[in-house]
Amino acid sequence: MAKKRVVTTKINGRPVEFLCEPRQTLLEVLRENLDMIGTKEGCSNGNCGACTILIDGKAVDSCLVLAVEAEGMNIETIEGVASADGLHPLQQAFLEEAALQCGICTPGLIMSAKALLAQNPDPTEEEIRFALAGNLCRCTGYDKIVRAVQSAAKMGCASAAK
Amino acid sequence: MATAESDKTGLSSKGKYKVIGTRPIRPDGVDKVTGRARYGADIRLSGMLHGAILRSPYAHARIKSIDTSKAEQLEGVYAVITHKDFPDASDKIAELGEGSVNLKHLSSNVLADDKVLYKGHAVAAVAAETTHLAYEALDLIEVEYEPLTPVLDVRKAMQDDAPILHENQRMEDMSPDATTSDKPTNIYKKFFFEQGDPDAAFEKAHIVVEREFTTATVHQGYIEPHAATAVWSAEGKVTLYTCTQGTFTVRQQVAELLGLPLSYVKVIPTEIGGGFGGKIRVYIDPVAVALARKSGRPVKVVMDRASVFEATGPTPGSWIRMKLGVDAQGKIVAGDTEIAFESGAYPVSPIGAGCMCVFSCYDIPDGRIIGYDVCVNKPHSAAYRAPGSTQVAFATESVVDEICEKLGMDPIEFRLKNASVEGTRRVDGVAYPRIGLVETIEAIRDSEHYQTPLAGPNRGRGVASGYWMNAGLKSSVTATVNGDGKVSLVEGSTxxxxxxxxxxxQFAETLGIPMEDVVPAVVDTDSVGYTDVTGGSRVTYATGWAAYEAALDVQRQLCDRAAEFWEVDSSEVTYDKEDAAVKGPDGKSFGFVELAEKVTQASEPVVGRGVSNHNEPGGAFGTHAVDVEVDPETGKVKILRYTAAQDVGTAIHPSYVEGQVQGGVVQGIGWALNEEYFYDEAGVMRNASYLDYRVPTCYDLPMIDPILVEVPNPGHPYGVRGVGEVPIAPPPAAIANAIYQAVGVRMRHLPMSPPHVLHEILKKEG
Structure with a gap:
């Protein structure tokens, strides 16, 4: 087994240092080493998007990133989306629009939507569908998810996201 | 039994209720949008080991030997198990709520006995300190196989010279001219239903259309892979954390397979990341328990995605022959069908349900249904949302569309003329209670969608109906009234x-209190009464009914306590749900919150109990309309617009009812256009990943417009009908009919993926 490495990152605004094996993915380290189970594993090969996190503001499948690559990166996960003041507009919109059924894909979808709205505060339906195409949901048929993102955009999600 | 409160003839719940029909935020919502909800793989226990499963590379082979010695010697490995670690299972049939299973087959499916019957069949399992180490140990297990020829197609498997999966299997023939044979066969059972004299009726028919259809194997595709964590105690008791549709069903299967007393198995449900029928039968739960027993440590087993595709229940691929005859006025006079389902490695498949659904939407006085349950070298098929209904709806509704064309009759008019109504007797013998099929057809006819003409080249519109019978079964809840006037509601339905x-x-409605004052908890098998699976679209119907009973029990107890406080006879005290208050003689009154506080301080606790075991779930029907555009160059079909009307009985929470309809439609669209198990000749699935299997993404779809038609179910206090399953049934047929309108080709194979559609277009063009 290769030697373990120390990696220094920022996760949800706080500096985090962890020890990992070179073969461990960032998803595995988040879940197994750091006990941050909000990021979900659906396929471990980048197909389903359940493990989406933000790295330096970009939506990324954390199962496709090796943990050692995270050195110096700024990572955001679902655990950091709500604040002490309450839920993020996207989270509120997902609840109000009934945009989740089983909920396993929800953290990943919220992270992808957050990245989209930060970049494009007033997306069209087409742009929302394109931005979320990497996040599979098997329960909802996506209708209410798209509406939730539209609703969050209207609530001024972009300003809240900053 | 409670008296039904719903207006038996009314067509809408609107305005009738205080809580029912509103759209509150779900109680578990915040945990699920913040990442705090714990799903199967999120369980972490002190001293926990990680399990991994060795799977067969062959689709059909005899196991000659398994040598686990090298794996056992690897540092960090704590247990290695094979089928020998399970006691001999008997040929007993276990009812699992939605479908049943032979325990001997279940045991061999969990870890293969003498044969492997599909690629990915579990053969051995390891528990080790880390997942990586467990997988390394798998590489050290030596299995000697004698490969056998696989059979992968239902029709080939039915032939006399087909490779045989189970040498001791003989066909059970339910037809009147049944003959017994001692020949081994892949056909487990032949179903037979007949009503009237279909042969004579076809003789007199004006138009007869007979076609053959095939559908590919597809998977439920839940995003969360199966995950189970077992803790074994030295006194022989088990605690199992698992993501399942039914904790009590898991308890039963695990106890039977491991030879444990039922009550020594405690199943704790985690949140469940989708199931659709696929998380009822156990796969890894008994493996986790056996590994925990052998290692003495908690063991977690999580499936990888490829194994979910290769080794958990898909829905059967099928072959169907469909023949319908109509008179000159367009009335169906006769139907005749043969349906063969691939049950996979073991019987049984949902063929029985397929037989019940195939003619469900029409009044067919003379009809015959023959069904075959056939083993092939694929994973054992499992329930998938209205199991069996989608395949047969594709056949029936496609032939109906052809008949409409020959008659020159609008498909809506044809359906209104022939639709099943209250009293219609299905060919398999069941007569309907009050149902709402006609109302769904009318809702589509009157919809803005159907009333708007569709223009443009290569575009077409299709219509189809579908059915699911729904289930009742058993549920239990308890309700504790707390001193703050809120209620803890304990339930067993995941x-x-x-x-x-x-x-x-439904609980809040019955007491007239706000839904936000009810705090529900889904608990383990030691903490609530027996509750069947979350399946069969039964939970809102049956567990809702149990909650209604529990609320009535709370009403009675509150009245008794108030009578004691007022020192009057309890017959003088009533519960007024409009005011959420207990009322007595001389204008005496306690508000719910006030009495809850008083009872908590000065009386016995109020704990309501409700159970249900009713069997009038009220079948559900849907009628869908879809507009498509076909690219004649590539054969790609784009969904332009989709409207689904469904009789939902009473929409308790309309947003989640709409969600069930939309989600079911999109699974049906995936089944129609993309999804299939693609096997090579050796029986290896070549697309066991989401990317290659290709479920619909957000970008493939338009909004899905649901129309909720409310024809209250007379068999439920609030008129609830199951809603979850029926919406998956109509889409493939509706889309096939739309493709015909668009480009003039009749698609009779699912999926209608670009190569298949293009093939038909090119064939038509010569």
Missing amino acids: DIGGSRASIAM
């Missing part, structure tokens, strides 16, 4: 799509 809300809302 919540896949918002059922905490739909159950709490």
Whole structure:
């Protein structure tokens, strides 16, 4: 087994240092080493998007990133989306629009939507569908998810996201 | 039994209720949008080991030997198990709520006995300190196989010279001219239903259309892989954390397979990341328990995605022959069908349900249904949302569309003329209670969608109907009234799509209190009464009914306590749900919150109990309209617009009812256009990943417009009908009919993926 490495990152605004094996993915380290189970594993090969996190503001499948690559990166996960003041507009919109059924894909979808709205505060339906195409949901048929993102955009999600 | 409160003839719940029909935020919502909800793989226990499963590379082979010695010697490995670690299972049939299973087959499916019957069949398992180490240990297990020829197609498997999966299997023939044979066969059972004299009726028919259809194997595709964590105690008791549609069903299967007393198995449900029928039968749960027993440590087993595709229940591929005859006025006079389902490695498949659904939407006086349950070298098929209904709806509704064309009759008019109504007797013998099929057809006819003409080249519109019978079965809840006037509602139905809300809302409605004052908890098998699976679209119906009974029990107890406080006879005290108050003689009154506080301080606790075991779930029907555009160059079909009308009985939480309809439609669209198990000749699935299997993404779809038609179910206090399953049935047929309108080709194979559609277009063009 290769030697373990120390990696220094920022996760949800706080500096985090962890020890990992070179073969461990960032998803595995988040879940197994750091006990941050909000990021979900659906396929471990980048197909389903359940493990989406933000790295330096970009939506990324954390199962496709090796943990050692995270050195110096700024990572955001679902655990950091709500604040002490309450839920993020996207989270509120997902609840109000009934945009989740089983909920396993929800953290990943919220992270992808957050990245989209930060970049494009007033997306069209087409742009929302394109931005979320990497996040599979098997329960909802996506209708209410798209509406939730539209609703969050209207609530001024972009300003809240900053 | 409670008296039904719903207006038996009314067509809408609107305005009738305080809580029912509103759209509150679901009780488990915040945990699920913040990442705090714990799903199967999120369990972490002290000293926990990680399990991994060795799977067969062959689709059909005899196991000659398994040598686990090298794996056992690897540092960090704590246990290695094979089928020998399970006691001999008997040929007993276990009822699992939605479908049943032979325990001997179940045991061999969990870890293969003498044969492997599909690629990915579990053969051995390891528990080690880390997942990586467990997988390394798998590489050290030596299995000697004698490969056998696989059979992968239902028709080939039915032939006399087909490779045989189970040498001791003989066909059970339910037809009147049944003959017994001692020949081994892949056909487990032949179903037979007949009503009237279909042969004579076809003689007199004006138009007869007979076609053959095939559908590919598809998977439920839940995003969360199966995950189970077992703790074994030295006194022989088990605690199992698992993501399942039914904790009590898991308890039963694990106890039977491991030879444990039922009550020594405690199943704790985690949240469940989708199931759709696929998380009822156990796969890894008994493996985790056996590994925990052998290692003495907690063991977690999580499936990888490829194994979910290769080794958990898909829905059967099928072959169907469909023949319908109509008179000159367009009335169906006769139907005749043969349906063969691939049950996979073991019987049984949902063929029985397929037989019940195939003619469900029409009044067919003379008809015959023959069904075959056939083993092939694929994973054992499992329930998938209205199991069996989608395949047969594709055949029936496609032939109906052809008949409409020959008659020159609008498909809506044809359906209104022939639709099943209250009293219609299905060919398999069941007569309907009050149902709402006609209302769904009328809702589509009157919809803005159907009233708007579709223009443009290569575009077409299709219509289809579908059915699911729904289930009742058993549920239990308890309700504790707390001193703050809120109620803790304890239930056993795992919540896949918002059922905490739909159950709490019926409870709140019955007491006249706000839904937010009900705090639901889904608990383990030691903490609530027996509750069947979250399946069969039964939870809002049956567990909702149990909650209604529990609320009535709370009403009675509150009245008794108030009578004691007032020192009057309890017959003088009534519960007024309009005011959420207990009322007595001389204008005496306690508000719910006031009495809850008083009772908590000065009386016995109020704990309501409700159970249900009713069997009038009220079948559900849907009628869908779809507009498509076909690219004649590539054969790609784009969904332009989709409207689904469904009789939902009473929409308890309309948003989640709409969600069930939309989600079911999109699974049906995936089944129609993309999804299939693609096998090579050796029986290896070549597309065991989401990317290659290709479920619909957000970008493939338009909005899905649901129309909720409410024809209250007379068999439920609030008129609830199951809603989850029926919406998956109509889409493939509706889309096939739309493709015909668009480009003039009749698609009779699923999926209608670009190569298949293009093939038909090119064939038509010569």
